[in-house]
Amino acid sequence: MPAELSVALWRGAEDGRYETYRVPRRESQTVLDVVSFVQRHIDPTLSYRFACRVGVCGSCAMTVNGKPRWTCRTHVAKVAGDGRLEIGPLENLPVIKDLATDMQAFFEKWQRAKGVFEPSRTRLDAIEEIRPDSPARRAADAAIECINCGVCYAACDTVRWNRDYLGPAALTRAWTLVNDERDAGVAARLQAVAAAGGCHACHSHQSCQELCPQALNPTAAIAGLKRRTLAAYLKGEIEP
Amino acid sequence: MDIERLKTDILILGAGGAGLFAALHALKADPDLDVTVVAKGLLGKCGCTRMVQGGYNVALNPGDSVERHFMDTIEGGKWLPHQELAWTLVTRAIERVQELENEIGCFFDRNPDGTLHGKAFAGQTFDRTVHKGDLTGIEIINRLMEQVWARPIRRLEEHRAVALIPANDGALSGVLLIDVRSGEFRFIAAQAVLLATGGGPTMYRYHTPSGDKSMDGLAMALRYGLPLRDMEMVQFHPTGLLAGPDTRMTGTVLEEGLRGSGGHLLNGAMQRFMGDYDPKLERATRDVVSRAIYAEMRAGRTTRNGGVYIKMSHLGPARVAKEFKGMVDRCRDCGFDLAGGLVEVVPTAHYFMGGVVCRVDTATERHGLFVAGEDASGMHGANRLGGNGVANSTVFGGIAGDTMPRWIAANPGHREPDHHVLDAELARAQHPFGQAPGDLNALREKLLDCMWHDVGVVRDRSSVERGLKALDGIEAELLATGVADSDRRFDLTWHDWLNLRSLTEISRVIALAALKRENSRGAHFRSDFPEPGELATSTFTVARQGANGVNISASPVQFTHVKPGETLIRDALAAE
Amino acid sequence: MIHRLSGLALAIFLPVHFFVLGLSFHGGARLDSVLRWTDQPPVKLAEGGLVFLLTVHLLGGLRVLAIENFAWSDGQKQLATLAAAASAIVAFVFLVRVF
C-alpha cells in the first residue's frame, strides 16, 4: 500500500481541467473519502455530491479512472493499485461544478419512458395477492433495487451518441412496470419505449450491465422490452 | 441585500417520505394549488427514508390488530408517547401502506401464498414489518419520487432552508433558502409551510443518517420560538460499522437481523460479553445492547479501532453470505469479511425521537406552519420501534398534505415578511464570510467527541454539564471561524459551517433536556438515575428558546387511551 | 464497436462490389480483361477484406440477436466474451484461408 495517493480531480464546469492533489493513503478509504479529504483538508472550494455514504442514494457517482462508479462504495484498493486516481464528473450529463453533474435529463427521460406506476386500485382496497415466484413477478424485480445513480447512463455509448435515447435505467424501470400485474398503463408505456430513442436504439453494448453497482442487468431488461414491443407491434397494439 | 423572491401556495421543506407524501396529497386535495418541494440534495435522493432497510410496521395481517401495534408502540416508548399521535400512527398506517402499494406502486414482498409478508422486528409482539427485501426505503422513495416528477409540483433541488421568516403578527410568512448550486439566496413566500427536514442526530461521533441531515429544521423551529419535545431521546443502534476515523463508512448501520439470527458480539479480548448484561444475550433490545457495548468500551476492552467485534462465521459463511447479501457486500466493499471473519462495530446514533410539538393534524403552535416526519415529536416517546419511522413520516406527511389545503381555504393569502427578521437571518447565514477562515474539521471532530462522550449512550449530571461547557466553547469557536468568500457556488464548506451551527444549537438542547430528565427511560439512560421512575406520573420535556437561552420544562403525559398497567389488547380480543 | 465499423465498411464496399460484379459481366467481350483484373493483388485483398468484414459482422450480429432473443443465463457475461473471442479466431482463420 503506497503511503500517498496522487489524485487528479476535475475542477470547473464543462471547460474545466484536472488538477492533482496528494492525499494520504489509509487502510479503510473509499474514493468518496479521498474526495472528502481534499475538500476538508486541501481545497475547501471543491464541489461534489453525496448523501447516504453507503450505496443507497446514488448521489455520489463519478468517473473514476475512466469508469463511472459509486464512489462511497468503491474502495481505493479496488481501483488504484498503483496509487493513482483520476476522478471526474459523470459523463453524458452536464457538469454543474467540479464533480457534481446535473441529473435533470436522466430523470426527465425516466418520465418519458413512463417510468411511473399507473394504479389500478386505490388506498381503500386490499393489497393484491401476488405469488412471489410467478415469472412476471420475478421479471418485475429487474429494476427494483435501482438507486438511480446514473452509472449505466454515463457508461452507455448510445446515450453519448443519441441525445434522445432514454438510457438503460429508465428502460429497465419501464420493463419492471411492464411486468407488474398491478399496473394499468402498460399499453402507453410500450408505445413510449417503442418510439425513436426508445429501447430499439440500444445496441446491446452491455457496459450498463457490466458497471451497474447494484448488479442489475439493463441489457436483459431492454432486450425484454424489444421483444415485448415487437410482439405488441405485430399484434397491432401499438403504432410504429 | 437584494434577493430573489418567489411565491408559492404550499412550501414543503424536505423531500423524504414526509415531504413527498405531503406534496402528493396536497396536490390531490386541491389541484389548483401551487406546490413546491425543497430538498437539500436531489429530490428523493437525500434524507433517510431512502436508507430504510428493515421495513414498515403495519397491523394488516390476520392475527394482528391496531391495538396490538399501539400497545407495542406505547410500551416501546416507555409510556411517554403522546397517545393520540401514536394512535393516529398505527391506525392510519394501514391506509398508507395500501396507498403505497396500490397507488404509488411499491411492490412489497409477499408470502408464498401471495399475501403481504410481515417480518419480525425487535420489541414487537407480532411479525408486522412490511418490507421489500432489506432495501425497503429505496422502493418507497423511488416510487414516491416518480409520482412527484410526474406531476406539476415545483422542485427546488439542492436548496437549503436556512430560516423560517415570520410576518409581523408572528404567523409564518415564508422561508429563506440558499440555492446551493448558485450560492444565492431566495425568499419563498407561502400560505402554508411544512417542516419535514427529518431530524437526524449527526452530531455524534458515530451516526447512521444521511450526510445532508444536520438538524436544520429543529434549529429553525427553535429560533422561530416553537416548543420542542423529548429532546433528550436519541436512539442508538448497537451495530454501526467501525472502520476508523478516515472513512465516511464508519457509523453506517449493520442490520439488526445479524444479531437476531445468532451473530455473536465479542470484545477486544475475544470474549462474548452480552451474558454479563442481559439474559437475552445479543438478542436483547437496541438500547440494552448499545449500553452493553458502550460499557465494554468504557472498560477498555476494545478492538483496534475502539469498538467490539461482530462474528457471524459460526453460522456458516455460505449461509451468512446468502442471507445477508446486502450487508456482506457492503462490508466487502470497504474491505471486511462479514461472512467469514470479524467486523468491528460500535453503537451509532440512529434516530431522533425529539422534535417540534404538533397536533394530530400536523399543525404547530404557529399559524401557517405544519410539521411531519422525524422533525415532529410525540409519536415514539422514549424509543422508536424499528419500522415505526417510515410509518411515521408517510402517515403524517400524508395528513399534512390533506390538512394544508383545508387550512389555506380557511386562512387564504400570503403574509408580508418581517423585514427585520429577514435581514437578520441573511446576515446570520453569511456570518462565516466575515471571519478569517479556520479549521472547521477540527471543530466538527470536537463536537462529535463531545456529544459522544458526554451526552451519548450513557449520561450523568457531571458528564452533561461538562458537555454543555464544551458546547459553549465550540459555538464560540465556530462563530470565530470563517469560510473564504471566494466562490459561493456549490460551496460545501459554507454548508458544512451551517450544518455545524445547527448541530451545535440542537446539541445544546439535547444536553439540557438530558439534564432535566432525572430518570432512565428507553433511549435516555442516566447512570446517576438508572431507574425509570413512576410510570403513572410520567412527564415529557419541552424546550423553548427564551430571552436568556433555552428553557426546559416538564409536562405530564396524558394517558388518553391506556394507562400504565393496562392494555388494550385484551379488550380487543374480547370484542372479537 | 467492431460490429459497427464492419457494418459501415460493408455498407460502403458492398455497392462497389455489386457495381464491379454488374459492370464486369456486361458482355462476354470483356471477360478476359476482367479475368486479368481480378487476379491483381489489390482487388484480391479487397475482396478478401470484404469476406472478413462480412464474417466479423455476422458474428457480431449473431451476438446481438442472441442477447435480444434468448433468455439470460448467469454465465451470460463470460458467454459474451467467449463469443467475441471465438469470432475473432474464426475471422482470422477465414482471412488466412482466403489467401
Added chain:
Amino acid sequence: MTVRLYLWQRATAAVMVPLVLLHIAVILYVSRQGLTAADILSRTHGSLPWASYYALFVAAASIHAAIGVRNVLTEWSPLGERGAGWCALSLGIALALLGFHAVVALVLM
C-alpha cells in the same frame, strides 16, 4: 430507431444469416480453385435458384444496410433523424439498384 425499423433490420439480419453462411462457403470453395469470372458465370448463368438466392440477398442487404446506416448517421453525424433517413434511403435504393443489376448480369448474361 422505432419498432418498425427495428423489425425490418433484425428480420433481414436473420434472413441473411443462412445466406451469408452459404455465400462464404461458396467463396471459400471457389477461391480454393482460383476464382475466375468464367466459373462464376457458368455457375450462375440461367439458373433460377441462384437468381432468387442473390436477389433475396440483395433485397435483405439493402434494407438492412440502409437502416443500419441510418442509425449510424443519426448517432455519429450532425444530420439528425430526417437527414439521416434520406441519406440512408438513397443508399438503400442505390444498393438495391446496383445489386439487382449485378444479379441480372450474373444470371442473364
